[in-house]
Amino acid sequence: MIEFKHIKKSFGDNLVLNDVSHVMENGKANLIIGTSGSGKTVLQKCLVGLFEPDSGEILYDGISFTVMTEDDRKTLRQQIGMLFQNSALFDSMTVEQNIMFPLDMFTKKNHSEKLKRVNEVLERVNLKDVNKKFPAEISGGMKKRVGIARAIVLNPKYLFCDEPNSGLDPQTSMVIDKLIYDITKEFNITTVINTHDMNSVMEIGENILYMYQGKKEWSGTNKDIIFSKNERLNNFIFASEFLKDAKDMRMLEAKGKIDNGRNMDDLLK
Protein backbone atom coordinates (compact mmCIF):
# COMPACT_ATOMS: atom_id res chain seq x y z
CA MET A 1 0.00 0.00 0.00
CA ILE A 2 1.22 3.49 -0.83
CA GLU A 3 -0.27 6.40 1.04
CA PHE A 4 0.53 10.02 0.38
CA LYS A 5 -0.63 12.96 2.47
CA HIS A 6 -0.81 16.66 1.64
CA ILE A 7 1.74 16.54 -1.19
CA LYS A 8 2.74 19.92 -2.54
CA LYS A 9 5.18 20.50 -5.36
CA SER A 10 5.98 23.63 -7.30
CA PHE A 11 8.49 24.58 -9.98
CA GLY A 12 9.35 28.23 -9.43
CA ASP A 13 6.04 30.07 -9.11
CA ASN A 14 4.09 27.28 -10.78
CA LEU A 15 2.28 25.18 -8.17
CA VAL A 16 1.90 21.78 -9.83
CA LEU A 17 0.63 19.69 -6.91
CA ASN A 18 -1.57 21.31 -4.30
CA ASP A 19 -2.26 19.33 -1.16
CA VAL A 20 -2.87 15.94 -2.77
CA SER A 21 -3.68 12.98 -0.50
CA HIS A 22 -4.74 9.47 -1.46
CA VAL A 23 -4.16 5.78 -0.74
CA MET A 24 -2.98 3.39 -3.46
CA GLU A 25 -4.22 -0.02 -2.45
CA ASN A 26 -2.36 -3.30 -2.45
CA GLY A 27 -3.25 -5.87 -5.13
CA LYS A 28 -5.26 -3.34 -7.10
CA ALA A 29 -4.81 -1.36 -10.30
CA ASN A 30 -4.67 2.21 -8.97
CA LEU A 31 -5.15 4.76 -11.72
CA ILE A 32 -4.18 8.41 -11.75
CA ILE A 33 -6.14 10.21 -14.44
CA GLY A 34 -6.45 13.80 -15.53
CA THR A 35 -5.93 16.18 -18.42
CA SER A 36 -2.45 17.08 -19.65
CA GLY A 37 -0.81 19.41 -17.14
CA SER A 38 -2.99 18.27 -14.25
CA GLY A 39 0.06 17.06 -12.34
CA LYS A 40 -0.27 13.29 -12.60
CA THR A 41 3.22 12.65 -13.98
CA VAL A 42 4.76 14.97 -11.35
CA LEU A 43 2.79 13.12 -8.67
CA GLN A 44 4.06 9.76 -9.89
CA LYS A 45 7.63 11.09 -10.05
CA CYS A 46 7.27 12.33 -6.46
CA LEU A 47 6.04 8.89 -5.41
CA VAL A 48 9.07 7.12 -6.87
CA GLY A 49 11.50 9.77 -5.64
CA LEU A 50 12.52 11.31 -8.96
CA PHE A 51 11.15 14.62 -7.63
CA GLU A 52 11.23 15.74 -4.02
CA PRO A 53 7.87 17.10 -2.84
CA ASP A 54 8.02 20.56 -1.21
CA SER A 55 5.87 19.27 1.64
CA GLY A 56 3.74 16.28 2.57
CA GLU A 57 4.47 12.67 3.33
CA ILE A 58 4.70 9.48 1.26
CA LEU A 59 4.34 6.14 3.05
CA TYR A 60 5.24 2.77 1.57
CA ASP A 61 3.46 0.18 3.70
CA GLY A 62 3.53 2.63 6.59
CA ILE A 63 7.23 3.55 6.22
CA SER A 64 7.86 7.17 5.38
CA PHE A 65 9.69 7.55 2.05
CA THR A 66 10.17 11.28 2.53
CA VAL A 67 12.46 10.97 5.54
CA MET A 68 14.38 7.87 4.39
CA THR A 69 18.16 8.02 3.98
CA GLU A 70 19.52 7.62 0.46
CA ASP A 71 20.66 4.06 1.27
CA ASP A 72 17.19 3.08 2.56
CA ARG A 73 15.65 4.57 -0.56
CA LYS A 74 18.01 2.50 -2.71
CA THR A 75 16.87 -0.64 -0.91
CA LEU A 76 13.21 0.29 -1.31
CA ARG A 77 13.71 1.09 -4.99
CA GLN A 78 14.79 -2.47 -5.61
CA GLN A 79 11.18 -3.36 -4.73
CA ILE A 80 9.84 -0.87 -7.27
CA GLY A 81 9.38 -1.61 -10.94
CA MET A 82 8.50 1.07 -13.44
CA LEU A 83 7.22 1.04 -16.98
CA PHE A 84 7.98 4.33 -18.72
CA GLN A 85 5.93 6.07 -21.38
CA ASN A 86 8.59 5.39 -24.03
CA SER A 87 9.61 2.11 -22.36
CA ALA A 88 13.10 3.57 -21.59
CA LEU A 89 14.88 0.43 -22.75
CA PHE A 90 18.65 0.67 -23.01
CA ASP A 91 19.35 1.12 -26.74
CA SER A 92 22.76 -0.51 -26.71
CA MET A 93 21.51 -3.72 -25.07
CA THR A 94 19.46 -6.58 -26.48
CA VAL A 95 16.05 -7.43 -25.03
CA GLU A 96 17.66 -10.20 -22.98
CA GLN A 97 20.38 -7.90 -21.63
CA ASN A 98 17.80 -5.22 -20.81
CA ILE A 99 15.76 -7.61 -18.69
CA MET A 100 18.85 -9.22 -17.18
CA PHE A 101 20.31 -5.85 -16.14
CA PRO A 102 18.53 -5.59 -12.73
CA LEU A 103 19.46 -9.23 -12.04
CA ASP A 104 23.10 -8.50 -12.92
CA MET A 105 23.13 -5.46 -10.68
CA PHE A 106 21.30 -6.73 -7.62
CA THR A 107 21.52 -10.51 -7.48
CA LYS A 108 24.29 -13.04 -7.13
CA LYS A 109 22.65 -15.59 -9.45
CA ASN A 110 24.80 -17.31 -12.06
CA HIS A 111 24.23 -16.72 -15.76
CA SER A 112 22.02 -19.76 -16.37
CA GLU A 113 19.77 -18.88 -13.40
CA LYS A 114 19.45 -15.32 -14.67
CA LEU A 115 18.70 -16.52 -18.18
CA LYS A 116 16.02 -18.84 -16.81
CA ARG A 117 14.39 -15.94 -14.96
CA VAL A 118 14.58 -13.72 -18.09
CA ASN A 119 12.84 -16.41 -20.15
CA GLU A 120 10.20 -16.83 -17.43
CA VAL A 121 9.24 -13.16 -17.46
CA LEU A 122 9.39 -12.99 -21.26
CA GLU A 123 6.98 -15.91 -21.36
CA ARG A 124 4.79 -14.14 -18.79
CA VAL A 125 4.46 -11.11 -21.05
CA ASN A 126 3.85 -13.38 -24.06
CA LEU A 127 7.02 -12.60 -25.96
CA LYS A 128 8.94 -15.22 -27.91
CA ASP A 129 12.11 -15.21 -30.01
CA VAL A 130 13.07 -11.65 -29.18
CA ASN A 131 15.96 -12.32 -26.75
CA LYS A 132 18.69 -11.26 -29.15
CA LYS A 133 16.84 -8.35 -30.74
CA PHE A 134 17.65 -4.73 -29.98
CA PRO A 135 14.88 -2.30 -28.90
CA ALA A 136 15.06 -0.58 -32.30
CA GLU A 137 14.14 -3.88 -33.97
CA ILE A 138 10.85 -4.50 -32.14
CA SER A 139 7.41 -2.84 -32.26
CA GLY A 140 6.01 -0.31 -29.75
CA GLY A 141 3.75 -2.91 -28.14
CA MET A 142 6.64 -5.34 -27.80
CA LYS A 143 8.78 -2.60 -26.25
CA LYS A 144 6.07 -2.04 -23.63
CA ARG A 145 6.01 -5.74 -22.86
CA VAL A 146 9.81 -5.82 -22.55
CA GLY A 147 9.50 -2.78 -20.24
CA ILE A 148 6.98 -4.70 -18.12
CA ALA A 149 9.21 -7.78 -18.12
CA ARG A 150 12.17 -5.68 -16.92
CA ALA A 151 9.99 -4.02 -14.28
CA ILE A 152 8.81 -7.33 -12.79
CA VAL A 153 12.01 -9.35 -13.12
CA LEU A 154 13.01 -8.69 -9.49
CA ASN A 155 9.47 -9.50 -8.20
CA PRO A 156 8.66 -5.94 -7.13
CA LYS A 157 6.09 -5.04 -4.48
CA TYR A 158 5.16 -1.83 -6.29
CA LEU A 159 4.70 -1.30 -10.02
CA PHE A 160 4.44 2.14 -11.58
CA CYS A 161 3.30 2.61 -15.18
CA ASP A 162 3.47 5.97 -16.89
CA GLU A 163 1.03 6.14 -19.81
CA PRO A 164 1.40 2.43 -20.67
CA ASN A 165 -0.89 2.76 -23.69
CA SER A 166 0.51 5.88 -25.31
CA GLY A 167 1.25 5.34 -28.98
CA LEU A 168 -0.47 1.96 -29.11
CA ASP A 169 -3.52 0.89 -31.09
CA PRO A 170 -6.70 0.16 -29.06
CA GLN A 171 -6.35 -3.60 -29.36
CA THR A 172 -2.71 -3.67 -28.21
CA SER A 173 -3.62 -1.18 -25.45
CA MET A 174 -6.17 -3.63 -24.10
CA VAL A 175 -3.64 -6.46 -24.22
CA ILE A 176 -1.15 -4.33 -22.23
CA ASP A 177 -3.87 -3.31 -19.74
CA LYS A 178 -4.90 -6.91 -19.22
CA LEU A 179 -1.28 -7.94 -18.78
CA ILE A 180 -0.66 -5.26 -16.13
CA TYR A 181 -3.93 -6.13 -14.39
CA ASP A 182 -3.20 -9.87 -14.39
CA ILE A 183 0.34 -9.33 -13.07
CA THR A 184 -1.04 -7.08 -10.32
CA LYS A 185 -3.43 -9.82 -9.20
CA GLU A 186 -1.00 -12.69 -9.69
CA PHE A 187 1.82 -11.19 -7.64
CA ASN A 188 -0.37 -9.04 -5.35
CA ILE A 189 1.49 -5.87 -6.39
CA THR A 190 0.49 -2.28 -5.64
CA THR A 191 0.21 -0.95 -9.17
CA VAL A 192 -0.02 2.76 -9.93
CA ILE A 193 -0.92 3.68 -13.51
CA ASN A 194 -0.92 7.13 -15.05
CA THR A 195 -3.26 7.16 -17.98
CA HIS A 196 -5.37 9.16 -20.39
CA ASP A 197 -6.87 6.06 -21.88
CA MET A 198 -10.60 5.74 -21.19
CA ASN A 199 -10.61 2.04 -22.05
CA SER A 200 -8.08 1.49 -19.25
CA VAL A 201 -10.17 3.53 -16.84
CA MET A 202 -13.32 1.56 -17.57
CA GLU A 203 -11.66 -1.87 -17.83
CA ILE A 204 -9.13 -2.00 -14.98
CA GLY A 205 -9.74 1.10 -12.82
CA GLU A 206 -10.28 -0.37 -9.37
CA ASN A 207 -9.10 2.71 -7.52
CA ILE A 208 -9.12 5.91 -9.54
CA LEU A 209 -7.71 9.28 -8.58
CA TYR A 210 -8.82 12.12 -10.83
CA MET A 211 -6.51 15.13 -10.77
CA TYR A 212 -7.58 18.59 -11.84
CA GLN A 213 -5.15 21.53 -11.91
CA GLY A 214 -2.86 19.94 -9.35
CA LYS A 215 -5.60 18.95 -6.91
CA LYS A 216 -7.43 15.75 -6.13
CA GLU A 217 -10.81 16.33 -7.72
CA TRP A 218 -12.46 12.93 -7.38
CA SER A 219 -11.68 9.35 -6.41
CA GLY A 220 -13.57 6.10 -6.76
CA THR A 221 -13.86 2.96 -8.88
CA ASN A 222 -14.68 2.46 -12.56
CA LYS A 223 -18.23 1.57 -11.52
CA ASP A 224 -18.62 4.82 -9.56
CA ILE A 225 -17.60 6.87 -12.59
CA ILE A 226 -20.82 6.07 -14.45
CA PHE A 227 -22.91 7.60 -11.68
CA SER A 228 -20.59 10.44 -10.78
CA LYS A 229 -22.15 13.87 -10.73
CA ASN A 230 -18.76 15.60 -10.87
CA GLU A 231 -19.01 17.80 -13.92
CA ARG A 232 -15.26 18.12 -14.50
CA LEU A 233 -14.81 14.36 -14.28
CA ASN A 234 -17.72 13.76 -16.65
CA ASN A 235 -16.38 16.30 -19.11
CA PHE A 236 -13.00 14.59 -19.00
CA ILE A 237 -14.14 10.96 -19.17
CA PHE A 238 -17.13 11.36 -21.47
CA ALA A 239 -15.65 14.00 -23.72
CA SER A 240 -17.25 12.88 -26.98
CA GLU A 241 -20.95 12.56 -27.83
CA PHE A 242 -20.40 8.87 -28.43
CA LEU A 243 -19.06 8.36 -24.91
CA LYS A 244 -21.85 10.49 -23.42
CA ASP A 245 -24.35 8.20 -25.16
CA ALA A 246 -22.45 5.17 -23.89
CA LYS A 247 -22.71 6.53 -20.35
CA ASP A 248 -26.47 7.09 -20.73
CA MET A 249 -26.81 3.53 -21.99
CA ARG A 250 -24.87 2.20 -19.02
CA MET A 251 -27.07 4.16 -16.64
CA LEU A 252 -30.22 2.84 -18.29
CA GLU A 253 -28.75 -0.62 -18.13
CA ALA A 254 -27.99 -0.21 -14.44
CA LYS A 255 -31.49 1.05 -13.76
CA GLY A 256 -32.91 -2.05 -15.47
CA LYS A 257 -34.34 -0.18 -18.45
CA ILE A 258 -32.13 -2.17 -20.81
CA ASP A 259 -31.46 -5.81 -20.03
CA ASN A 260 -27.96 -6.91 -19.09
CA GLY A 261 -27.59 -8.94 -22.26
CA ARG A 262 -27.55 -5.64 -24.16
CA ASN A 263 -30.70 -6.70 -26.00
CA MET A 264 -31.79 -3.37 -27.42
CA ASP A 265 -34.41 -4.69 -29.86
CA ASP A 266 -37.19 -3.03 -27.88
CA LEU A 267 -35.48 0.33 -28.04
CA LEU A 268 -34.88 0.02 -31.77
CA LYS A 269 -38.52 -0.79 -32.55
Add this chain to the structure above:
Amino acid sequence: MTVFSHFGRYLLMIKGMFTRPENIRMYWKEFMHQCVDIGIGSLGIVSLISFFIGAVCAVQTSYQLVSPIIPRSTIAQIVRDSIILEFSTTLACIVLAGVIGSKIASELGNMRVSEQIDALEIMGINTKAYLVLPKIVAALVTIPLLVVIGMTLGILGGRVAAIGSGVLDATTYDKGLLQNFVPYNVYFALIKSYVFAFIISSIPAYFGYNVKGGALEIGKSSTKSVVVSCIMLLCADYVLSQLLLNTTSH
Protein backbone atom coordinates in the same frame (compact mmCIF):
# COMPACT_ATOMS: atom_id res chain seq x y z
CA MET B 1 21.63 29.98 -15.43
CA THR B 2 24.81 31.73 -14.35
CA VAL B 3 28.35 30.41 -14.67
CA PHE B 4 28.48 30.01 -10.88
CA SER B 5 25.34 27.89 -10.67
CA HIS B 6 26.67 25.70 -13.49
CA PHE B 7 29.95 25.37 -11.62
CA GLY B 8 28.10 24.54 -8.38
CA ARG B 9 26.02 21.86 -10.07
CA TYR B 10 29.15 20.50 -11.77
CA LEU B 11 30.85 20.16 -8.37
CA LEU B 12 27.76 18.47 -6.93
CA MET B 13 27.80 16.00 -9.82
CA ILE B 14 31.46 15.20 -9.10
CA LYS B 15 30.70 14.79 -5.38
CA GLY B 16 27.68 12.59 -6.16
CA MET B 17 29.87 10.12 -8.09
CA PHE B 18 31.63 8.89 -4.99
CA THR B 19 29.31 6.39 -3.33
CA ARG B 20 29.53 2.69 -2.63
CA PRO B 21 28.94 0.82 -5.90
CA GLU B 22 25.85 -1.39 -6.01
CA ASN B 23 27.79 -4.14 -7.79
CA ILE B 24 31.51 -3.67 -8.35
CA ARG B 25 31.56 -6.22 -11.21
CA MET B 26 29.04 -4.17 -13.21
CA TYR B 27 31.03 -1.01 -12.62
CA TRP B 28 34.22 -2.74 -13.77
CA LYS B 29 32.42 -3.96 -16.89
CA GLU B 30 31.24 -0.42 -17.64
CA PHE B 31 34.76 0.95 -16.99
CA MET B 32 36.31 -1.54 -19.43
CA HIS B 33 33.63 -0.73 -21.98
CA GLN B 34 34.47 2.97 -21.68
CA CYS B 35 38.22 2.28 -21.92
CA VAL B 36 37.60 0.57 -25.26
CA ASP B 37 35.27 3.34 -26.42
CA ILE B 38 37.50 6.24 -25.38
CA GLY B 39 40.94 4.67 -25.76
CA ILE B 40 40.76 2.31 -28.71
CA GLY B 41 38.08 4.44 -30.35
CA SER B 42 40.34 7.49 -30.43
CA LEU B 43 43.62 5.72 -31.20
CA GLY B 44 43.30 6.11 -34.97
CA ILE B 45 42.60 9.84 -35.01
CA VAL B 46 45.28 10.60 -32.38
CA SER B 47 47.88 8.56 -34.29
CA LEU B 48 47.08 10.25 -37.58
CA ILE B 49 47.08 13.77 -36.15
CA SER B 50 50.29 13.26 -34.17
CA PHE B 51 52.16 11.79 -37.12
CA PHE B 52 51.24 14.65 -39.45
CA ILE B 53 51.78 17.35 -36.83
CA GLY B 54 55.30 15.96 -36.28
CA ALA B 55 55.91 15.97 -40.03
CA VAL B 56 54.63 19.53 -40.48
CA CYS B 57 56.60 20.70 -37.46
CA ALA B 58 59.85 19.31 -38.94
CA VAL B 59 59.27 20.87 -42.36
CA GLN B 60 58.25 24.28 -40.99
CA THR B 61 61.10 24.42 -38.47
CA SER B 62 63.66 23.66 -41.16
CA TYR B 63 62.05 26.37 -43.34
CA GLN B 64 62.49 28.98 -40.61
CA LEU B 65 65.86 27.85 -39.23
CA VAL B 66 68.17 29.05 -42.01
CA SER B 67 71.08 30.52 -40.01
CA PRO B 68 74.40 28.80 -40.81
CA ILE B 69 75.56 29.15 -37.18
CA ILE B 70 72.72 26.97 -35.85
CA PRO B 71 73.41 23.26 -36.24
CA ARG B 72 70.83 21.36 -38.35
CA SER B 73 70.30 18.86 -35.54
CA THR B 74 68.52 21.67 -33.64
CA ILE B 75 65.53 21.06 -35.96
CA ALA B 76 65.02 17.62 -34.40
CA GLN B 77 65.43 19.10 -30.94
CA ILE B 78 62.72 21.71 -31.63
CA VAL B 79 60.41 19.09 -33.13
CA ARG B 80 60.91 16.86 -30.06
CA ASP B 81 60.23 19.61 -27.52
CA SER B 82 57.28 21.10 -29.44
CA ILE B 83 55.70 17.68 -29.74
CA ILE B 84 56.28 16.72 -26.11
CA LEU B 85 55.43 20.08 -24.54
CA GLU B 86 52.47 21.15 -26.63
CA PHE B 87 51.32 19.29 -29.69
CA SER B 88 50.98 15.77 -28.29
CA THR B 89 48.92 16.99 -25.37
CA THR B 90 47.07 20.22 -26.14
CA LEU B 91 46.39 19.68 -29.82
CA ALA B 92 45.54 16.01 -29.40
CA CYS B 93 43.26 16.79 -26.45
CA ILE B 94 41.45 19.56 -28.35
CA VAL B 95 40.70 17.00 -31.05
CA LEU B 96 39.70 14.48 -28.36
CA ALA B 97 37.41 17.06 -26.76
CA GLY B 98 35.51 17.02 -30.05
CA VAL B 99 35.59 13.27 -30.54
CA ILE B 100 35.07 12.02 -26.97
CA GLY B 101 33.31 15.09 -25.58
CA SER B 102 30.51 15.14 -28.11
CA LYS B 103 30.11 11.37 -27.77
CA ILE B 104 29.81 11.51 -23.97
CA ALA B 105 27.44 14.50 -24.02
CA SER B 106 25.16 13.06 -26.69
CA GLU B 107 25.14 9.57 -25.14
CA LEU B 108 24.16 10.85 -21.69
CA GLY B 109 21.82 13.45 -23.18
CA ASN B 110 20.00 10.78 -25.15
CA MET B 111 19.75 8.60 -22.04
CA ARG B 112 18.34 11.54 -20.08
CA VAL B 113 15.77 12.52 -22.71
CA SER B 114 14.60 8.94 -23.31
CA GLU B 115 14.22 8.42 -19.52
CA GLN B 116 16.89 5.71 -19.40
CA ILE B 117 18.64 7.60 -16.58
CA ASP B 118 15.33 7.79 -14.67
CA ALA B 119 14.88 4.04 -15.22
CA LEU B 120 18.31 3.39 -13.65
CA GLU B 121 17.53 5.75 -10.74
CA ILE B 122 14.29 3.93 -10.02
CA MET B 123 16.14 0.61 -9.97
CA GLY B 124 18.14 2.12 -7.11
CA ILE B 125 21.34 2.79 -9.06
CA ASN B 126 23.39 5.93 -8.46
CA THR B 127 23.51 7.10 -12.07
CA LYS B 128 26.28 9.62 -11.48
CA ALA B 129 28.47 6.84 -10.15
CA TYR B 130 27.44 4.25 -12.72
CA LEU B 131 27.34 6.42 -15.85
CA VAL B 132 29.73 9.32 -15.23
CA LEU B 133 32.51 7.93 -13.01
CA PRO B 134 33.57 5.07 -15.34
CA LYS B 135 33.82 7.56 -18.22
CA ILE B 136 36.06 9.92 -16.25
CA VAL B 137 38.26 7.12 -14.87
CA ALA B 138 38.53 5.55 -18.33
CA ALA B 139 39.58 8.91 -19.76
CA LEU B 140 42.16 9.33 -16.98
CA VAL B 141 43.61 5.92 -17.80
CA THR B 142 43.53 5.98 -21.58
CA ILE B 143 44.20 9.61 -22.55
CA PRO B 144 47.71 9.77 -21.01
CA LEU B 145 48.45 6.53 -22.90
CA LEU B 146 47.17 8.11 -26.11
CA VAL B 147 49.35 11.15 -25.42
CA VAL B 148 52.46 8.95 -25.03
CA ILE B 149 51.61 7.16 -28.28
CA GLY B 150 51.04 10.58 -29.88
CA MET B 151 54.45 11.81 -28.71
CA THR B 152 56.19 8.79 -30.22
CA LEU B 153 54.33 9.04 -33.51
CA GLY B 154 54.84 12.81 -33.68
CA ILE B 155 58.58 12.45 -33.34
CA LEU B 156 58.50 9.59 -35.85
CA GLY B 157 56.45 11.73 -38.25
CA GLY B 158 59.05 14.49 -37.94
CA ARG B 159 61.80 11.98 -38.70
CA VAL B 160 60.00 10.60 -41.76
CA ALA B 161 59.30 14.11 -43.11
CA ALA B 162 62.81 15.40 -42.38
CA ILE B 163 64.50 12.46 -44.09
CA GLY B 164 61.92 12.24 -46.87
CA SER B 165 62.18 15.88 -47.81
CA GLY B 166 65.98 15.87 -47.52
CA VAL B 167 66.06 18.42 -44.69
CA LEU B 168 68.11 16.14 -42.44
CA ASP B 169 69.66 12.72 -42.61
CA ALA B 170 68.66 10.02 -40.11
CA THR B 171 71.87 10.30 -38.03
CA THR B 172 71.57 14.08 -37.58
CA TYR B 173 67.87 13.78 -36.66
CA ASP B 174 68.58 11.06 -34.07
CA LYS B 175 71.50 13.06 -32.69
CA GLY B 176 69.23 16.11 -32.38
CA LEU B 177 66.62 14.08 -30.52
CA LEU B 178 69.12 13.26 -27.78
CA GLN B 179 70.50 16.80 -27.60
CA ASN B 180 69.67 18.65 -24.30
CA PHE B 181 66.83 16.27 -23.52
CA VAL B 182 64.96 17.28 -20.35
CA PRO B 183 63.00 14.31 -18.90
CA TYR B 184 60.92 16.77 -16.85
CA ASN B 185 59.17 17.83 -20.07
CA VAL B 186 57.66 14.36 -20.36
CA TYR B 187 56.42 14.54 -16.75
CA PHE B 188 54.95 17.95 -17.53
CA ALA B 189 53.17 16.55 -20.59
CA LEU B 190 51.78 13.66 -18.55
CA ILE B 191 50.53 15.98 -15.78
CA LYS B 192 48.83 18.06 -18.47
CA SER B 193 47.30 14.96 -20.03
CA TYR B 194 45.71 13.93 -16.71
CA VAL B 195 44.23 17.39 -16.18
CA PHE B 196 43.00 17.53 -19.79
CA ALA B 197 41.53 14.02 -19.55
CA PHE B 198 39.50 15.10 -16.54
CA ILE B 199 38.30 18.24 -18.34
CA ILE B 200 37.31 16.56 -21.59
CA SER B 201 35.38 13.78 -19.85
CA SER B 202 33.74 15.56 -16.91
CA ILE B 203 32.50 18.73 -18.65
CA PRO B 204 30.66 16.89 -21.47
CA ALA B 205 29.31 14.45 -18.87
CA TYR B 206 27.88 17.41 -16.93
CA PHE B 207 26.23 18.92 -20.00
CA GLY B 208 24.88 15.56 -21.21
CA TYR B 209 23.64 14.45 -17.79
CA ASN B 210 21.67 17.68 -17.28
CA VAL B 211 20.01 17.96 -20.70
CA LYS B 212 16.39 19.05 -20.60
CA GLY B 213 14.18 18.83 -23.66
CA GLY B 214 14.57 16.80 -26.82
CA ALA B 215 16.84 16.04 -29.75
CA LEU B 216 17.59 19.70 -30.42
CA GLU B 217 18.81 20.22 -26.84
CA ILE B 218 21.03 17.14 -27.08
CA GLY B 219 22.75 18.70 -30.11
CA LYS B 220 23.07 22.05 -28.36
CA SER B 221 24.51 20.52 -25.21
CA SER B 222 26.96 18.49 -27.26
CA THR B 223 28.22 21.61 -29.05
CA LYS B 224 28.31 23.59 -25.81
CA SER B 225 30.27 20.87 -24.04
CA VAL B 226 32.93 20.82 -26.79
CA VAL B 227 33.25 24.63 -26.78
CA VAL B 228 33.48 24.86 -22.98
CA SER B 229 35.94 21.93 -22.84
CA CYS B 230 38.21 23.57 -25.43
CA ILE B 231 38.18 26.90 -23.58
CA MET B 232 38.91 25.16 -20.28
CA LEU B 233 41.71 23.15 -21.93
CA LEU B 234 43.43 26.31 -23.15
CA CYS B 235 43.02 28.02 -19.76
CA ALA B 236 44.39 24.95 -17.99
CA ASP B 237 47.24 24.78 -20.51
CA TYR B 238 48.26 28.34 -19.68
CA VAL B 239 47.92 27.90 -15.91
CA LEU B 240 49.89 24.63 -15.89
CA SER B 241 52.63 26.08 -18.11
CA GLN B 242 52.89 29.09 -15.83
CA LEU B 243 53.01 26.95 -12.70
CA LEU B 244 55.20 24.09 -13.85
CA LEU B 245 57.47 25.50 -16.52
CA ASN B 246 59.34 28.25 -14.70
CA THR B 247 63.12 27.93 -14.81
CA THR B 248 63.45 26.55 -11.29
CA SER B 249 60.98 23.72 -11.72
CA HIS B 250 63.55 21.32 -13.16
